[in-house]
Each structure stands twice: as C-alpha cells, then as structure tokens.
Amino acid sequence: MMPDIRLYRLKKTMDKVKNIISVASGKGGVGKTTISTVLSLILSERGYITGLLDLDFHGPSCHTILGIDKMEYEEEKGINPYKAAENLYFASIYPFVKNGYVPLRGMELSNALIEFLSILNWKELDCLIIDMPPGMGDVLLDFIRLVPSPKFLIVATNSALVIQTVRRLIKFMIEGNFNILGIVANMIRNDDALVRELAKEFSIKFLGSVPFDQYFEKVLGNMQEILRTNLAAALSDIVEQYIKLK
Ligand SMILES: Nc1ncnc2c1ncn2[C@@H]1O[C@H](COP(=O)(O)OP(=O)(O)O)[C@@H](O)[C@H]1O
Numbered sequence: 001m002m003p004d005i006r007l008y009r010l011k012k013t014m015d016k017v018k019n020i021i022s023v024a025s026g027k028g029g030v031g032k033t034t035i036s037t038v039l040s041l042i043l044s045e046r047g048y049i050t051g052l053l054d055l056d057f058h059g060p061s062c063h064t065i066l067g068i069d070k071m072e073y074e075e076e077k078g079i080n081p082y083k084a085a086e087n088l089y090f091a092s093i094y095p096f097v098k099n100g101y102v103p104l105r106g107m108e109l110s111n112a113l114i115e116f117l118s119i120l121n122w123k124e125l126d127c128l129i130i131d132m133p134p135g136m137g138d139v140l141l142d143f144i145r146l147v148p149s150p151k152f153l154i155v156a157t158n159s160a161l162v163i164q165t166v167r168r169l170i171k172f173m174i175e176g177n178f179n180i181l182g183i184v185a186n187m188i189r190n191d192d193a194l195v196r197e198l199a200k201e202f203s204i205k206f207l208g209s210v211p212f213d214q215y216f217e218k219v220l221g222n223m224q225e226i227l228r229t230n231l232a233a234a235l236s237d238i239v240e241q242y243i244k245l246k
C-alpha cells in the first residue's frame with residue numbers, strides 16, 4: 001500500500017514543537033476554548049514562542065477571543081500560521097469556512113484533520129496549545145494516533161452533569177496511557193469540590209480553579225484587556241506552578 005505522504009509532512013512540521021498541551025474535556029461549554037486561548041496569550045506574553053491550534057472544526061472560536069476575525073493566511077509551500085501577537089502563531093479552519101458550517105463525519109473528518117495538520121508550517125515552537133472539540137469522537141481518536149506525545153489539560157466545571165462525562169474521558173485516557181497534565185476547575189463561583197474529588201478519584205493533579213469572570217465577555221477580542229482579567233490571573237498561577245516547558 002502507498003504510504004500516506006501527508007503523515008510524513010505532519011511529523012516533520014510537528015517535530016518543530018517542543019511541548020504540546022492539548023485542552024480537552026469530553027463536555028462542551030466548559031471553557032476549553034477560553035482556557036486554551038488565554039493560556040496561549042499568557043505563554044506568549046512570557047516570551048515563549050507559542051502556537052495556538054483550534055481543532056474544533058464544527059465550532060471554531062479561538063479567533064473571536066483573540067479578536068482577529070479578518071485573518072488571512074500567507075501561503076508558502078503550505079500554510080503559515082497567522083501571527084496573532086508577538087510570539088503567538090495561530091491556526092484555525094476559520095479563514096476557510098468563515099461563517100459557513102462544516103458538516104463532516106467519519107473519514108471526511110479524519111482527512112480534514114490530517115490535511116490541516118500536515119499543511120501547517122509551524123515555526124520552532126516552545127509550546128503548542130491545542131483547543132480540542134468536545135467529546136470522544138473522530139478528532140480525539142485521530143489526534144492521539146497522529147500527534148506525538150501531547151499532554152492533556154482537562155477542563156471541568158463543578159457540576160454533576162459535567163463530572164460524569166469528564167470521568168468517562170479520564171477513564172479512557174488512563175486506560176490508553178495518555179499523559180495527563182491535570183485538571184482545571186473552570187467557571188468557579190465558590191465551590192470546586194466535585195472537580196477536586198474527580199482529580200483525587202483518578203490520582204491526577206488538580207491544577208487549580210479559574211473563577212467565573214463576568215467581565216470576560218466584555219473584553220473578548222482585546223488581548224491586552226484579557227490578560228488583566230481574574231480569569232487570566234488564575235491561569236497565570238497555574239502556568240507558574242504546573243506548566244514546565246522543556
Ligand atoms: N471562567 C470563565 N468566566 C466567565 N465566562 C467563561 C469562563 N470560561 C468560559 N466562559 C464562557 O463560557 C462559554 C463557553 O466557553 P468555551 O470556552 O466556548 O467552552 P468550550 O470550548 O468548552 O465549549 C463562553 O461564552 C465563554 O466566554
């Protein structure tokens with residue numbers, strides 16, 4: 001059988017990335033996109049050459065947090081991720097679909113993922129943050145087959161509805177020997193006990209709580225203001241304590 005030359009190119013471009021942190025949950029609406037995007041802003045501001053990759057093909061939205069909905073890619077034997085800020089390079093399928101929809105399934109989704117991952121020309125990155133779609137579907141299953149040694153940062157909120165689904169994802173990850181960086185409790189108003197218990201149940205690290213920040217919606221699109229929010233402050237503490245880059 002012919003080898004898939006896209007996989008060769010994918011490996012070559014991924015080899016330039018020193019650390020991969022993949023933000024996942026199993027559940028939608030818990031703050032994966034918010035946390036991955038703000039995390040990438042924090043790391044780039046600290047001087048790390050950072051990539052942010054939006055892999056939510058059905059609902060790309062990192063660009064809205066960054067405030068760059070007019071982005072276009074430069075092409076050069078592939079696609080150069082968009083320079084969103086100093087030290088921050090961003091890739092998303094958003095510029096291809098704009099406000100259209102992406103009704104892909106099964107092999108179509110696998111092919112879209114492989115092609116997108118293989119045409120991106122990442123620079124030498126200290127860290128690539130990946131915003132994963134919800135669920136344990138095609139994208140996650142292909143992702144773990146294709147992307148070398150990612151660390152997973154799991155996001156949950158303090159709700160029984162969320163916890164039961166995140167528990168399934170963690171079980172799956174532990175059985176598959178994934179590298180789990182830890183779990184973040186997001187949108188916390190006062191109590192984060194359910195998320196702490198979940199971390200304890202699986203002996204994974206509880207990385208910290210990010211408060212519900214009602215101000216966040218008002219600063220969408222403004223990177224400097226985002227970095228001044230309580231949400232960003234909580235994530236900075238987590239970076240300081242737990243995100244050790246090679
Ligand atoms: N800590 C937070 N404080 C306030 N709003 C938040 C916080 N985290 C996420 N949100 C909001 O919650 C909604 C869902 O977040 P999002 O990052 O899109 O979740 P996901 O990517 O997991 O689906 C968005 O409107 C987002 O702005």
Ligand SMILES: [Mg+2]
Pocket residue numbers: 032033034056061131132133
């Ligand atoms: Mg999302």
